[in-house]
Amino acid sequence: MKILSVLGTRPEAVKMAPIIRLLRETAGIESRVCNTAQHRQMIDQVLDLFEIQPEYDLDLMREGQTMAQVSAGVFTHLDPILGEFNPDWVLAVGDTTTVVTTSLLAFYRKIKFGHIEAGLRTHNKWHPFPEEINRRLATVTADLHFAPTAWSQGNLLREGIEPEKIFVTGNPVIDALNYVAHQEEPKEITGLLNTLGITDHAAKRLILVTAHRRENFGQGMENICHALRQLAQREDVEIVYPVHLNPNVQEPVNRILSDVKHVTLLPPLDYLPLVHLMKRASLILTDSGGIQEEAPTFGIPVLVMRETTERPEGIEAGILKLVGTEPSRIIREAKRLLDDPAEYTKMAKTANPYGDGHAAERIINALLSTSRG
Ligand code: UD1
Numbered sequence: 142m143k144i145l146s147v148l149g150t151r152p153e154a155v156k157m158a159p160i161i162r163l164l165r166e167t168a169g170i171e172s173r174v175c176n177t178a179q180h181r182q183m184i185d186q187v188l189d190l191f192e193i194q195p196e197y198d199l200d201l202m203r204e205g206q207t208m209a210q211v212s213a214g215v216f217t218h219l220d221p222i223l224g225e226f227n228p229d230w231v232l233a234v235g236d237t238t239t240v241v242t243t244s245l246l247a248f249y250r251k252i253k254f255g256h257i258e259a260g261l262r263t264h265n266k267w268h269p270f271p272e273e274i275n276r277r278l279a280t281v282t283a284d285l286h287f288a289p290t291a292w293s294q295g296n297l298l299r300e301g302i303e304p305e306k307i308f309v310t311g312n313p314v315i316d317a318l319n320y321v322a323h324q325e326e327p328k329e330i331t332g333l334l335n336t337l338g339i340t341d342h343a344a345k346r347l348i349l350v351t352a353h354r355r356e357n358f359g360q361g362m363e364n365i366c367h368a369l370r371q372l373a374q375r376e377d378v379e380i381v382y383p384v385h386l387n388p389n390v391q392e393p394v395n396r397i398l399s400d401v402k403h404v405t406l407l408p409p410l411d412y413l414p415l416v417h418l419m420k421r422a423s424l425i426l427t428d429s430g431g432i433q434e435e436a437p438t439f440g441i442p443v444l445v446m447r448e449t450t451e452r453p454e455g456i457e458a459g460i461l462k463l464v465g466t467e468p469s470r471i472i473r474e475a476k477r478l479l480d481d482p483a484e485y486t487k488m489a490k491t492a493n494p495y496g497d498g499h500a501a502e503r504i505i506n507a508l509l510s511t512s513r514g
Contacts, residue, residue: 143171145228149179149239152431156234158191159316159501177239186411215242234258236276244282259286260293261451268449270356310503311496319498326417337379346423353385354428361466366397368468373403383407440491454494
């Protein structure tokens with residue numbers, strides 16, 4: 142069986158990595174990888190960490206690229222690869238421009254498409270933009286749907302997908318997380334935390350921040366930055382924010398948060414140091430999807446700076462809370478957790494509803510059994 146795994150951004154590489162590693166060890170499978178390189182530096186770090194050398198690299202990233210430009214690049218350059226390799230299956234994860242264009246190309250060539258992280262929904266066309274529509278389109282073209290949870294499976298069933306085409310696998314991000322969380326804490330993180338005075342029992346607490354979503358560009362990012370600026374007035378916190386390379390993120394963050402006491406802005410971190418920083422955080426403020434899935438493993442409360450989430454399982458479990466981007470709300474919710482130990486303990490639970498670290502096995506078993514059947 143020939144399988145082509147396609148990825149293009151950092152989170153796709155993290156989530157596909159455990160599957161690609163296991164595919165190459167599985168007898169009877171010829172596995173190849175195509176990196177559209179919708180991201181460049183950010184994805185290369187992840188591929189190095191997981192020791193993956195893609196057979197194909199479309200090298201599509203351009204400074205300030207539009208979604209249309211990325212799409213045009215994938216259409217032009219992935220199609221001949223599908224023609225030459227002629228895989229039995231194409232796999233992709235999630236809801237980016239890379240995923241939606243890949244799923245369409247597979248359809249045009251009548252190659253089966255396996256959609257990983259299928260069935261996530263906000264049911265709001267514009268939130269997140271453009272991901273909600275990208276993942277719905279990927280569902281329409283997919284032949285197998287690897288839903289991370291029973292909730293995402295339910296969404297697919299309600300949309301009329303045949304039950305036998307859906308496999309509940311957990312999210313492979315937890316497989317990836319387990320791979321790096323057990324590795325030693327990188328020296329750069331130990332050094333940074335020592336410099337900031339964050340030791341295990343210190344009165345100072347680490348707040349880890351990430352924010353990069355398209356629907357937060359403009360006013361949302363401005364609001365988030367102003368909220369952080371105010372939170373940083375507290376003497377008992379250190380805010381660490383690795384800043385995404387997108388210019389729409391870089392500009393407001395650097396303008397509002399450079400040289401603010403108790404705020405450390407970093408370049409995007411490699412996955413290994415990011416996971417270790419997450420482990421040491423007392424609180425996470427984020428608009429990222431992956432971090433919502435990862436943080437429950439470490440029992441760290443997450444305030445989600447978005448209006449909607451396609452990952453309600455963590456909210457129901459009480460580990461995540463949606464707080465939007467209004468500065469007063471972000472500050473109020475953060476203070477509640479920092480100042481009220483009972484509120485903090487209520488949210489700091491270590492059960493992870495998104496996966497158990499065995500998603501890659503389940504996905505590959507499903508591919509093998511479907512092909513045999
Ligand atoms: C994309 C995905 C989003 C995902 C996010 C993860 C789409 C529509 N969006 O958004 O779902 O959550 O990736 O990061 O596919 N850049 C670099 N180096 C890099 C990566 C990005 O310089 O390694 C800069 C470039 O200027 C690039 C810009 O960031 O043009 C935006 O990258 P792009 O892939 O268009 O969108 P993201 O905002 O990263």
